[in-house]
Amino acid sequence: MGALALVLIAAFLAGIPIAFAIGLASLAFLLKSDIPLVLIVQRMYTGVDFFPLVAVPLFVFAGFLMETGGISRRIVDLALSIVGPVRGSLGMGAVASEMIFSGISGSSIADASAMGAILIPTMGKTGYDNRDSTAIVAAATGMGILVPPCMAMVVLGGMGQISIGALFAGGFLPAFVMALAICLLIYYQARRGRLPGDRHAFSGRQVGRAFKAAVIPLVMPVIIFGGILGGVTTATEAAVLAVVYGFIVSVFIYREVSYAQVGKMLVNTGVVTGVILILIGTASIFSWIMANQQVPQAITRFMLAIGEPWLFLLLASVVILVGSAVLDGLPAIIILYPILLPIAVKLGIDPLHFTVVMVAAEGIGIVLPPVGICLIVICGVSKVSLSEVTKPLLPYIAVMFVSLLVIMYIPWITLVVPHWVGLY
Amino acid sequence: MMRKILSNFWETILAACVAALCAGVFMQVLLRYAIKVSFPAIEEIVSISFIYTIFLGAAVGMKRMEHLSIDFLLKRVSLGFQKVLRLVVAAGTALFLFFVVREGIGFVRDSYTQTTTYLNLPMSYSYAAIPGSGLIMLYYLAKRTYAIIRSGGASAEAEGGHL
Numbered sequence: 001m002g003a004l005a006l007v008l009i010a011a012f013l014a015g016i017p018i019a020f021a022i023g024l025a026s027l028a029f030l031l032k033s034d035i036p037l038v039l040i041v042q043r044m045y046t047g048v049d050f051f052p053l054v055a056v057p058l059f060v061f062a063g064f065l066m067e068t069g070g071i072s073r074r075i076v077d078l079a080l081s082i083v084g085p086v087r088g089s090l091g092m093g094a095v096a097s098e099m100i101f102s103g104i105s106g107s108s109i110a111d112a113s114a115m116g117a118i119l120i121p122t123m124g125k126t127g128y129d130n131r132d133s134t135a136i137v138a139a140a141t142g143m144g145i146l147v148p149p150c151m152a153m154v155v156l157g158g159m160g161q162i163s164i165g166a167l168f169a170g171g172f173l174p175a176f177v178m179a180l181a182i183c184l185l186i187y188y189q190a191r192r193g194r195l196p197g198d199r200h201a202f203s204g205r206q207v208g209r210a211f212k213a214a215v216i217p218l219v220m221p222v223i224i225f226g227g228i229l230g231g232v233t234t235a236t237e238a239a240v241l242a243v244v245y246g247f248i249v250s251v252f253i254y255r256e257v258s259y260a261q262v263g264k265m266l267v268n269t270g271v272v273t274g275v276i277l278i279l280i281g282t283a284s285i286f287s288w289i290m291a292n293q294q295v296p297q298a299i300t301r302f303m304l305a306i307g308e309p310w311l312f313l314l315l316a317s318v319v320i321l322v323g324s325a326v327l328d329g330l331p332a333i334i335i336l337y338p339i340l341l342p343i344a345v346k347l348g349i350d351p352l353h354f355t356v357v358m359v360a361a362e363g364i365g366i367v368l369p370p371v372g373i374c375l376i377v378i379c380g381v382s383k384v385s386l387s388e389v390t391k392p393l394l395p396y397i398a399v400m401f402v403s404l405l406v407i408m409y410i411p412w413i414t415l416v417v418p419h420w421v422g423l424y
Numbered sequence: 425m426m427r428k429i430l431s432n433f434w435e436t437i438l439a440a441c442v443a444a445l446c447a448g449v450f451m452q453v454l455l456r457y458a459i460k461v462s463f464p465a466i467e468e469i470v471s472i473s474f475i476y477t478i479f480l481g482a483a484v485g486m487k488r489m490e491h492l493s494i495d496f497l498l499k500r501v502s503l504g505f506q507k508v509l510r511l512v513v514a515a516g517t518a519l520f521l522f523f524v525v526r527e528g529i530g531f532v533r534d535s536y537t538q539t540t541t542y543l544n545l546p547m548s549y550s551y552a553a554i555p556g557s558g559l560i561m562l563y564y565l566a567k568r569t570y571a572i573i574r575s576g577g578a579s580a581e582a583e584g585g586h587l
Contacts, residue, residue, distance in 0.1 A: 014509055015498045016516045017491035019482075023520040040523060041531045041554050045475070051467070054449060054474050057442055233453075240449040266439035267432075267484065273442075274481020275490055281478070331492055371496070 001293055004029040018331040019275075023282040029289055040285055047284025048277050051236070053158040057273040058239030059149050062220075062246050064265040067114055069250020069257045071217040075100050076118060078214040081207045088190030090126050091136045092183045094119045098140035099147050099179055100221070112141045112374040116381035127196040132189075134382040134389045138367040138375050139182050139396035145329075145363035146175035149224055149242075151276070152330055152359045154235065159280065159334070160341050162351055164235035165228040166424040169417045170356045177413060178360065178403040185399050216249055229421045279334050287338035300343045309347040313354070313408050316340050317361040324365025325372045333362050352424055353411040360407055364400050369393060434487070434560060438480045445473040465542040475550050479557030486561040489568075507572060514569040521558045521565065528555030 007028040011021035023040070030037055066072045079100055080093035098115060116137050123133035145152060148168030157164035189195045223241050227233035233241065250257040257265075290296060303312045319340075323332030337358060344354040366374040369390040379386055407413055418424035448470035455461050485491050498509055531551055538547040 011516055012494050013497050014512050014516065015493050015495050016513050017493045019491060020517045020520050021493075023524070024516050027520055027523055037523060038527045038531055041527045041551075044524070044554055045531075045551060048478055049471070049475065051471065054445065054470060057445060057474070057477055058449065061442065061446065236449060237453045240446060240453055243446055244450055263439055266442045267435045270438035270442045270477050270481035271485045271488065271490055272481070274478050274483070275485045275492065277478045278482040278485075279492075326494065327492075 001029070001295075003032055004289065012327075018327060019279040019282045022279070022286050022335060026282065026285040026289055035292075039288065043285040043288050044278075044281035047281045050158050050161075052164055052234075053154070053277065053280075055154045055164060055236040055239045056151065056158075056277060057269050058236065058243055059151060059154060060272045061265060061269040062239060062242035064268060065243065065246030065250050065257065066217075066220065068261060068265065069246060070254045071220055071246060071249060072100075072114075073118070074210075074214045074217045075221075078207075078210040078218075080122070081203070081210040086187065088183075088186040088195050090123050090128065091133075091186040091190070091195060094123065094133075094136050095140040095143070095179050095182050095186070098137070098144035099175060111144070112138075112377045113381055115141065116378040120378075120382045129392075130382050130384050131388050131392050132195055134378055134384045135392040135396055136182075136186065137382075138372075138378050138389070138393055139400060140179075141374050141378065142363040142367040142372075142400060143175060143178040143182060145366070146171045146178060146356070146360055148172065148228075149235070149239070150359065152333060152362060153355070155276065155280065155330065155334065156337055156355050156359065157235075159338060160351060160355060162355060163423055165231075166352055166418040167355060168225075168228055168235065169421055169423050170352050170414045171359065172417050173413045174356055174360055174403075174407040177406055178363075178400055181399040181403045182396060185395060189395075216253060220245060220249075229417075229423070231422060276330060279331055283334045283338070286335060290339050296339050296342050299339070300346045303343060303347060309344075309349050310409065312343065312347055313349060313357060316344070316354075317357055317404060317408060320358050320361040321365040321368065324362040325368040329362050329366040329373060332365070333358060350411055350415065352418060353414045356414045357404070357408050360404050364397065364404060367393070368397065434480060434484050438477065438484055441473045441477045441480060445470055445477055448473060468540045468543050468545070472545075472550050475553045479553040480560075483557045483560035483564070487564045510572045511569065514565055514572065518562060518565055518569075521562050525555045525558040525562065528552075528558055531555075 004025050008021060008025035011024050012018070016024065027037075027040065030039065076097040079096040080090065082093070082096070086092060094115075097119060116134075119137050120130065120133045123136070124130060128136075148171050150168070150171055153167040153171060154164055156162070157167045186195060220242060223245055224238050227238040227241065228235055247262070251259070251262065303309075306312075316336075320333055320336060323336060324330075326332070327335070337355075340358070341351060341354065345351055366372045367378075369375055370386045375389070375393070376386070379389055415424065448466050452463065452466050452470070455463060455466075482491075493513075498506060501509065528551070532548045532555060535551055536546055536548045539545060540547065540550075
């Protein structure tokens with residue numbers, strides 16, 4: 001196990017792509033053991049050969065169609081127009097926009113970049129300091145990962161064999177709790193004059209116009225959420241319906257996407273899928289070795305000796321949070337989740353609740369200064385340095401962490417919607 | 425046109441895999457809801473397309489250097505050391521991929537008699553995606569390594585990515 005850990009750390013530090021670094025460390029362990037090396041290929045195959053994971057490329061493709069075809073833009077315009085009458089409304093509009101937009105394309109980096117490019121200049125025009133708008137968009141991006149359809153949930157649902165529809169349903173209220181906490185902070189800062197109190201931005205006519213423009217795009221969330229939560233479709237079926245609807249709207253109704261662009265989107269979808277899922281494949285070798293060496297059992301024994309599930313939840317969240325900051329989000333959760341989930345179940349923690357808490361922790365990790373990947377991307381878009389954004393961002397990180405604690409210790413918040421709609 | 429397709433050969437196949445996957449899942453949904461019939465054979469086609477999407481996608485990801493990695497050390501060292509580090513990265517990745525290809529070929533050979541339930545296709549068609557993808561990745565890795573050796577760490581960085 002020492003060789004495995006050593007090679008893994010050295011490979012990460014050297015900059016070997018995370019998927020291959022995990023594979024290389026596992027290979028180093030297997031070469032020293034008497035386990036047949038064919039295990040590498042077997043695990044890489046069986047780790048991804050699970051039908052619900054088919055939803056990954058479908059949601060990625062739907063995300064690309066929404067982003068390029070003008071669907072997301074029209075929904076974001078509506079969200080920005082609605083929150084006008086409240087102090088700090090544009091900041092809250094950014095949070096609302098992230099709730100609708102983020103997490104769908106499978107690449108939180110792409111989402112952060114796209115949303116930063118739309119929202120930060122708009123906020124700048126109404127008097128927001130670039131540092132504040134960067135901090136708000138970063139916090140909203142971290143929260144947005146909880147909003148279904150969320151790629152991390154599709155992946156973890158596949159890995160943990162938990163209903164993806166139930167996970168989507170479980171993410172709703174926690175996302176709302178975190179969004180509410182961020183909005184309250186924005187409101188507080190706007191009242192104290194720390195942010196522009198842009199109440200005048202509201203116009204009923206503008207809302208009407210934005211709503212009219214967003215009628216067709218609003219069918220998209222109805223297909224995704226309505227289908228899954230209503231128990232009509234599975235997550236995979238909802239994803240393919242979103243692809244077909246997105247294709248028709250983008251190519252034939254709005255005509256904002258050409259066939260050549262569709263071709264490029266298909267290739268990009270394949271690449272995003274390959275880059276994410278090959279990680280699951282190599283992480284599957286790694287988690288097999290961990291299980292074979294009884295690492296989860298050892299941690300479970302230790303945690304059972306302490307006997308406090310709440311402490312385990314806290315420790316697991318901190319590990320995922322820090323791991324996500326260092327390992328760019330999803331890779332960290334893919335590596336650690338198969339080790340942590342069985343322990344959580346042994347300690348009596350509901351697996352769906354545990355998974356949603358892990359996703360929430362990942363969301364904070366990807367915007368944690370100074371290494372959170374999405375924060376770096378958003379700073380790149382806004383041309384604000386990491387040191388400049390750290391101070392305005394810290395209060396947001398603090399409220400997000402408090403929200404995480406609330407989600408962590410009140411399982412009802414996660415479980416009520418899946419129970420209510422009969423998905424769990 | 426032909427030249428463009430050839431230069432993007434793997435991208436074209438990848439796009440076809442994703443399109444087949446989408447079409448297959450959509451057809452399943454249509455059949456299930458419209459005529460209340462399920463065709464498991466379509467699910468097998470979707471599964472094969474899915475496996476090829478993953479491994480071919482990872483291979484094209486290698487060509488485009490889109491695999492996620494931690495680069496904070498790489499950004500903090502001198503250009504000379506960057507070149508050394510890039511070569512170490514390439515060697516480590518190649519070592520893993522070599523075993524993936526070697527073991528993958530054996531895995532495909534040993535599973536030739538296994539077939540899928542409905543279409544009776546050899547499972548090895550699906551398993552072949554792994555060593556195949558490994559070979560493509562090794563090819564792009566070799567190309568990249570050659571570029572690093574010839575042009576040095578600085579220009580490699582200018583082209584983006586690690587490998």
